[in-house]
Amino acid sequence: MASSAAAIVVPAIKRHTSTVIVAHGLGDSGAGWSFLAENWRMRNKFEETKFVFPNAPNIPITVNMGMRMPGWYDISDFGDLANRSDDEAGVLRSQKVFHTLIQAEIQAGIPTDRIVLGGFSQGGAMSLMAGITNPTKLGGIFGLSCYLLLQDKVQSMVPANSPNKATPIFMGHGDADPVVRYDWGQLTARKLREWGWNVDFKTYRGLPHSAAPEEIDDLERYLNERIPPVGEKL
Secondary structure: OOOOOOOEEEOOOOOOOEEEEEEOOOOOOHHHHOHHHHHHHHOOOOOOEEEEEOOOOEEEEHHHOOEEEEOOOOOOOOOOHHHOOOOHHHHHHHHHHHHHHHHHHHHOOOOHHHEEEEEEOHHHHHHHHHHHOOOOOOOEEEEEOOOOOOOOOHHHHOOOOOOOOOOOEEEEEEOOOOOOOHHHHHHHHHHHHHOOOOEEEEEEOOOOOOOOHHHHHHHHHHHHHHOOOOOOOO
């Protein structure tokens, strides 16, 4: 598998006390989501936060006639969520990537509960999966326009002490999404809640497979709650 390009990193302006890792969707790149950091920087938000926008490797995607493009895992069909056949090897490979990124931030001195993992579409699906299976407690987990991967196995992959069972999860989804169906997001939130996770699922009327300003505002409020500034107190 082709290696991915180096992640785009937007450093903290003040003392680095938190990190947010944002994973892009299929065919996109880290640059495609760096607008989040740029927007918040212009408004003096999250000045203690380092943003990491990793790039997925170029891999063949079955539903796109085997064409290679940036992807966290292969997609073989667009079947119903209950009958999906996920690329388990690819998902587990990417799970390791995100766990490694988290561990690197911990080794750099960032408290594990001030690290947030999230993403959009494929990146959101990976963030949910890698987040609930991460061996250390995270500050937050979010997934936009996404769904649950390896739904028949992922619960058994959660560490025995379930360090992120109390970590609030934010999910956002447009009800006009023609790519990742809205009901997939609803079913994912419902299943995670059944398993004991605290999921805040927000619906955006008329939104297709993209992010809306209202959704970004909701994400901003979520991050403010999960990684508030601490100044020199840390």
